[in-house]
Every structure is written in C-alpha cells, then in structure tokens.
Amino acid sequence: MDSAYQKKNVIMFFLLTYIISWLLWLPAVLGKDDIFLSQYSGLLVIMGGFVPSIVGLGLAFTYGKSRGVLILLRKALIFKFSIKWYILIFLLMPSITLVALLLTKVTGDIGFPSLLLSLISPQPWLIIPLILFFVIMQGPLGEEFGWRGYALENLLLRFNPFVCSIILGLLWAAWHLPLFFIEGTTQHNLADQGIAAIVLGYILYTLMLSALITIIYLRTGRSLLSALLFHAMANFSHGLFTVITVPYGGVSVIIILIVVTSILVVVNRKEFFKQGFVIS
Secondary structure, eight states: OOHHHHHHHHHHHHHHHHHHHHHHHHHHHHOOSOGGGOHHHHHHHHHHHTHHHHHHHHHHHHHHHHHHHHHHHHHTTOOOSOHHHHHHHHHHHHHHHHHHHHHHHHHSOOSOOOSSHHHHTTOGGGHHHHHHHHHHHSSHHHHHHHIIIIIIHHHTTTSOHHHHHHHHHHHHHHHTGGGGGSTTSHHHHHHTTOHHHHHHHHHHHHHHHHHHHHHHHHHTTSOHHHHHHHHHHHHHHHHHSOGGGSHHHHHHHHHHHHHHHHHHHHHTHHHHTSTTOOOO
16 A cells, blocks of 8 residues: 555544544533533534544545455454453453552542442343443444554554554544543543543553553454453443542552553564564
C-alpha cells in the first residue's frame, strides 16, 4: 500500500472518530443534568461510544469494499490461540485491581470494595452474562474494530508496535476527554478527586492498556476477540474491585500496571521494537 494513501486512511479514521463522537457527546457536556436522567443525552453518549468501530468498519468498506469488512469481522472470530493468553486475558486485570485493593485496605477504608461480587457470589454463573454485557455495552464492541482492527493495523504499516501503542494510547485517552465533563460517566465520577491528576492518571492507564492490548492482539494472531475480551475484563475488573474510587487505589493500580506492562514489553522486546512486526 502506498504510504501516503495509508497515512490518509488512518488520519481520516481519527478525524471522523473524534468529530462524530464529540458532536454526539456535546449536548451532554453542555447539559446540567445527569445523563441517566435525560433519555436523549444518555442515548447520544452511548451512540458516541460506538463510533470508533463504526468508522473503522465504514472505512474498511470504503477502501476495501466487502472484503475489507470481512477481514475485520473474521478477526473477531479468531479464538484458536494458546491457553496462556486466555489466562492472561481473563485474570491479569482482576489480579492487578485485587492487589491494589489489598494494598489500599492496609492504608484505610476504601468505602465499597465491590459492585459486582454481591451479584456473582451467590450465583457464579452470572459472570458469563456480565462479561458479555461489558463486551457489548461498556466499550469493547463499540471501540475495538476501530482502535485495534483498523487504526492499529494501519499504524503498523509505518511504525513498530511500541510506537503504535504510544500513538494509539494517547489518541485513545484524548478521545475520552469529554466524558470527564458528563455527569453519570465513570470518568466524571473520578474527576471529583481532582480533574488534572485524574486526567494524567487516565492517560498513563490508557497508555499501559494500549501496549498490553497490542501485545495480546499480535501474539494471538491478530485476534480481535482477544482485544475485545481483554478490554472488557479491564473494565469488568474495576466493577469487581472498586479500588480506583480513592486516590491511593488509583495510584496503586497505575503503578502495578506500569510494572506488569514493562515486564511484558521486555519479554517481547525483540519483536515489539521491530519494524514490520508480524505474528501469524
């Protein structure tokens, strides 16, 4: 693919994603009521969360017709990869938040330790529909066909996986910024701890998550399913152990995440810093 043509594609993805999402979120940003008390504002916020995947699929069709869309959809069906990656996908983020919770409890009361354990404990089978809910409604389905399926693939044509993770992580984090000013969102609730510190922490968190998803996505043979599941488990883990509701808890999560991400980057350093990194 011509480099100028490819560059135009990925820039178009980011521009359309930002413009459409932010326009959909604008009424809620300007409004004074909790989005969940406003039917239309809440719907627009939800719709904005699905824009990255819609734009990614739309551009895949524009430049590759039905074949481009089928390639993306088929990646979401890739499930045959090593069990060790399934273990990492399902256990890494809950383990990080659990360790952060234990560290935080040593320093004092964190309020409510879990939103989901009271549901799962008496009926463990509920974990399956809960994870599916997080895949569909809490970000992954609405975002990953765009961020990883379209943007990451185009960025990998020009940069190594490490650089791609940094670029995508920064743009992914910045895309969420309007949510910090919309009542009822997780980002807005966290902003009560101090907007500047929370935004900085959120950027660091998203950068680490971006690097982890890049490693997992490539190591599982470019499986979008792995990215969808890991993204869902990252969000699920914060409902399972609500440690980020207090400053020390959020700092603990970020520090542990930086250590874990650094270890995985070092383990994969030969490939992760290599131009044209391709793993089938």
